[in-house]
Amino acid sequence: MLTAIQFLSTSTTDGEKKGALTGLYTGLAFIKIFNPPREVSIACVLTGLLAGQVIGSHLDPREINQSNNTPPWLKPMPSISRADNSTEIVDERKITQAIKDLLKLTPDEEQAPPGTQGQVSKWHDKQGKIFAVKVLKQTEKNRGWDTLYRGEASALDIPKHPKLISPEYLLLRNKADRQFYLIRSLDGVTGNQNQYQVMASVSNWVDGQDLCDLLRTGKVPNAVKFGLDVLGDTLEVLTHMHTNNYVHRDIKIENIMQMQDGYGLIDFGFCRRLEQAEATTPCGTAEFYPPELWSANPSGKYGTDIDLWQLATTSLDVSVGWNPGDYCDGPDNSEEIRSRISLEKDLTREQREKKIKSAITEQNVTNFNSLSGAKRTDYLKDKFHDKFSYCPRFLDLICQLLDSKENRQDIHSINALYTEIKLSLESEGV
Ligand SMILES: Nc1ncnc2c1ncn2[C@@H]1O[C@H](COP(=O)(O)OP(=O)(O)OP(=O)(O)O)[C@@H](O)[C@H]1O
Numbered sequence: 001m002l003t004a005i006q007f008l009s010t011s012t013t014d015g016e017k018k019g020a021l022t023g024l025y026t027g028l029a030f031i032k033i034f035n036p037p038r039e040v041s042i043a044c045v046l047t048g049l050l051a052g053q054v055i056g057s058h059l060d061p062r063e064i065n066q067s068n069n070t071p072p073w074l075k076p077m078p079s080i081s082r083a084d085n086s087t088e089i090v091d092e093r094k095i096t097q098a099i100k101d102l103l104k105l106t107p108d109e110e111q112a113p114p115g116t117q118g119q120v121s122k123w124h125d126k127q128g129k130i131f132a133v134k135v136l137k138q139t140e141k142n143r144g145w146d147t148l149y150r151g152e153a154s155a156l157d158i159p160k161h162p163k164l165i166s167p168e169y170l171l172l173r174n175k176a177d178r179q180f181y182l183i184r185s186l187d188g189v190t191g192n193q194n195q196y197q198v199m200a201s202v203s204n205w206v207d208g209q210d211l212c213d214l215l216r217t218g219k220v221p222n223a224v225k226f227g228l229d230v231l232g233d234t235l236e237v238l239t240h241m242h243t244n245n246y247v248h249r250d251i252k253i254e255n256i257m258q259m260q261d262g263y264g265l266i267d268f269g270f271c272r273r274l275e276q277a278e279a280t281t282p283c284g285t286a287e288f289y290p291p292e293l294w295s296a297n298p299s300g301k302y303g304t305d306i307d308l309w310q311l312a313t314t315s316l317d318v319s320v321g322w323n324p325g326d327y328c329d330g331p332d333n334s335e336e337i338r339s340r341i342s343l344e345k346d347l348t349r350e351q352r353e354k355k356i357k358s359a360i361t362e363q364n365v366t367n368f369n370s371l372s373g374a375k376r377t378d379y380l381k382d383k384f385h386d387k388f389s390y391c392p393r394f395l396d397l398i399c400q401l402l403d404s405k406e407n408r409q410d411i412h413s414i415n416a417l418y419t420e421i422k423l424s425l426e427s428e429g430v
């Protein structure tokens with residue numbers, strides 16, 4: 001009986017469980033009717049269980065498998081090793097239909113603010129659980145398992161954390177058979193990943209605004225206090241990610257959402273497992289590039305310190321509405337930039353203005369980043385000292401994170417410093 005219970009516990013899907021139970025009852029009925037010797041009885045029970053489990057698993061092949069020991073594909077994937085780099089722009093209606101068919105979700109009207117990589121919309125299942133479906137923008141560059149979209153895929157396997165709003169599922173399209181497949185872990189990808197185009201990611205819906213939206217509506221009475229709270233929650237999620245060997249690499253106000261209880265991190269487009277964070281991949285958003293992204297990186301990898309730099313620039317953005325893209329005290333080539341881009345052909349007025357704006361931002365960030373760590377600290381303290389009167393030590397912490405890569409504090413020292421700051425504010429009754 002014990003063996004039968006152990007066996008049942010290895011049946012991970014409902015189909016397998018139902019099949020194994022039916023097999024078990026059939027075996028027991030056979031024993032009751034024919035009363036065979038003990039060895040034959042055991043063989044009957046085990047054969048019933050095994051046959052039932054196998055039949056059950058085939059009757060219900062697509063159901064969601066929660067176990068870590070079983071394949072993560074919701075529908076078995078063909079093992080095709082031939083590389084296929086052809087890109088096909090897939091009609092969005094087909095993607096929507098695949099989400100309806102494979103995940104049994106229904107779309108709601110609500111759309112989130114558009115992102116640069118995709119459009120997020122609200123969906124729900126039969127039980128009323130709400131999901132955010134991000135249909136990724138398809139471009140000529142989207143060659144399947146490519147740079148940007150690989151991030152969403154990497155994030156599937158980060159262990160769960162309440163403030164980490166990472167994808168639960170990823171919708172892939174096999175370029176060879178043109179079928180859609182749903183995955184919830186990278187474990188099952190044994191063939192050539194380039195065989196697949198990443199079409200959409202599905203995460204839990206957050207009922208709240210992203211911080212960019214929230215700050216724009218001006219509902220934040222004490223932005224520095226708010227900035228410190230955001231830093232605390234983001235630090236908690238980053239500590240979780242770094243401990244599990246993942247980097248986010250795109251921390252900014254658009255990618256942090258206000259939740260019912262604190263602030264959550266979204267958008268895993270640039271996320272990587274640490275050993276895969278190549279130096280050659282541009283990552284993040286220009287305003288938040290750390291200095292080491294511009295210079296040759298001897299280690300060939302961007303480590304966790306990139307997230308810490310971005311955490312600091314984001315904290316400044318939340319607290320005082322300033323980021324390195326606004327640094328105007330360095331050499332100014334705006335006129336030269338403007339006239340160079342004005343000569344470029346085939347640009348609409350809007351495209352030209354956008355290009356000029358981003359080139360000037362890059363210039364400002366380069367200027368800010370080329371200051372020495374000490375000069376950056378002097379600049380920030382001089383400019384923002386008054387604004388941080390609620391908590392000057394918060395500005396010190398930001399400056400420590402904006403030091404050069406070699407001198408930048410690690411996440412554990414920052415956690416300790418943050419706890420100290422919170423405790424001293426509490427003891428002062430602020
Ligand atoms: N889980 C979610 N629940 C509710 N809204 C969300 C969720 N995920 C994202 N959003 C909203 O959709 C917007 C765009 O999402 P996301 O940042 O993932 O897309 P993106 O295209 O990669 O953005 P970016 O412009 O930063 O590259 C977010 O800024 C947020 O407002």
Ligand SMILES: [Mg+2]
Pocket residue numbers: 115116254255267
């Ligand atoms: Mg985003």
